[in-house]
Amino acid sequence: MTGRRTVAVVTPYYPPKAGGVERYAARVAAELAAAPDLEPVVITTASRGLRTTDTVEDGVRVIRLGAWLRVSNTPLSPLWxxxxxxxxHRTGAVAVNGHAPVPGLGDLAVVVAGRRATVLTYHAGSMHKGEPGSALADRLIAGYERHLLPRVMRRxxxxxxxxxxxxxxGQPHAERITPGVDLALFTPGPPPSSRGRTVLYAGRLDRTSAWKGVDVLVRALPELPDGTRLVLAGGGDAAAGHLALAQRLGVADRVAATGELPAAEVAALMRGAALLVLPSxxxxxxxxxxxxxxxxxxxxVVGSAVGGIPDVIEDGVSGLLVPPGDTRALAAACTRVLTDGALADRLGAAGRERSERLxxxxxxxxxxxxxxRSLTVDRPEPRPGRVSSRTR
Known part of the structure; x- marks a missing residue:
């Protein structure tokens, strides 16, 4: 459209794949689409195959590039x-907003942007996995984070x-903008003290994301009060392994894996759960x-005292924190919430207030x-690009 400046949102992951990075990038694209002076084009990766597609999804132009291989869940291609x-060039982008949870497409877009304005949104702390069998991947990640990533950030x-x-x-040209919540979708359920004893995990269930600690949560389940159920909401190739672990622990009848769910169904599960656990x-x-x-x-909510989780949870006020990887501490914290209705209601109310405020x-x-806008205001108006008639 005349007068609108195109911003390329470049991200390795994008819906329908579900995850925090995907939701963040999709929200940026939606806000750009609704703006009178800016227009998004999303450049991301295809879930499979080498073919590039150019479609319109939910009113946003989405270009999906093929990936030649995936290394530890990171899509890569020498053609990018x-x-x-x-x-x-084809889309007439005057700015690039790269999203980089892992090495790859987002930071590469910043490097090849030329004279376009560039914003790099970095979603991760160190991606060291620290898992058995990850020594080679950790060495490669360490080299990237020590030598290459600082150059991209300076660019x-x-x-x-x-x-x-x-x-x-901490970088001098960095601004902190956290992920957010759709407060019209994620709305309060009944008081937690009146809910059934359901413990919820929502997120990736990939083998390459073993650092999420879902196995710690499954191991804690036998120590939780009788009648407690665990729901694993999310997709991934590790789901079967978690269910097999529950079988070995004798609690298979208390665990359910839902597979990938749309946001509305995840919100419904959250409103009905006694607590949500993030055991990273x-x-x-x-x-x-x-x-x-x-x-x-x-x-x-109960979360591990690691990474950015302590910045989200104010321990004892809006949730509880436990040492990462400590099954007994996790079980004890969950039991406190499940058996103390007054505590559960207080944490739930404080969490809602914090989420609304921040x-x-x-x-x-x-x-x-x-x-x-501050970076694109003096950029020339983009030339309109070709939009495919194929839609998803």
């Missing part, structure tokens, strides 16, 4: 430098850190969006768009 330059006009442990935090083990968990979403539902998307995205 050429493809990114070509698509930035960007501005950085956005999503939490204090984001590797962008490493600083790769730089924020924990599901915590803020559960808090918005008035649901008590994590509403509207206020966060107003700051984001202000940042993008």
């Amino acid at each position: 430098p050429v493809q990114l330059r070509r698509w930035l 960007a006009d501005r950085l956005v850190a999503v939490s204090p442990v984001s590797l962008a935090a 083990r490493t600083e790769a968990e730089s924020f924990g969006m599901v915590l803020a979403e559960a808090m918005a539902c008035g649901t008590p 994590y509403g998307w509207d206020g966060l995205m107003a700051r984001y768009l202000s940042l993008l």
Whole structure:
């Protein structure tokens, strides 16, 4: 449209794949689409295959590049430098907003952006996995974080850190804009003390995301009060392994895995759960969006004292923190919430207040768009790009 400046939102992951980075990037794209002076184009990766697609999804142009391989859940392709330059030119983008939870597409877009304005949003703390069999991957990640990532960050006009442990935090040209919550979707349920004893985990269930610590939560289940159920909401190739672990522990009848769910169904599960648990083990968990979403539902939360989680949960006020990887401590904290109705209600109410005050998307995205406008105001108007008639 005439007068609108195109911003390329470049992210390795995008809906329908579910996760914190995907929701953050999708929200940025939606806000740009609603703005009178800015227009988004999303450049992301295809879930499978090498073919590039150019479609319109929910009113946003989405270009999906093929990936030649995936290393520890990170899509990669040697063609991306050429493809990114070509698509930035074709779409008339005057700015690039790269989202980088892992090495790859988002930071590469900043490098090849040329004279375009660039904003790099860095979602992760250190991506060291620290898991058995990850030594080689950890060495590669260490080299990237020590030698390459600082150069990319210096190249960007501005950085956005999503939490204090984001590797962008503390840089002189960084601004902190956390993930947010759709407060119209994630609304309070009944008082937690009146809910059934359901413990909820919502998030990835991938083998490459073993640092999420879901196995710790499954191991804690036998120590929780009788009648407690565990619901694992999310997709991934590790789900079967968690169910097998529950079988070995004798609690298979108390565990359910839902698979990938749309946001509305996740919100419904949160409103009905007695508590939500995020048992991550490493600083790769730089924020924990599901915590803020559960808090918005008035649901008590328990999380590991690692990464950005302590910045979201005020221990003893809006939730409880436990040492990462400590099954007994996790079980004890969950039991406190499940058996003390007054505590559960107090945590739930404080969590809702905190989520409303700090994590509403509207206020966060107003700051984001202000940042993008400040960098694009003097850029020339983009030429309109070709939009495919194929839609999803």
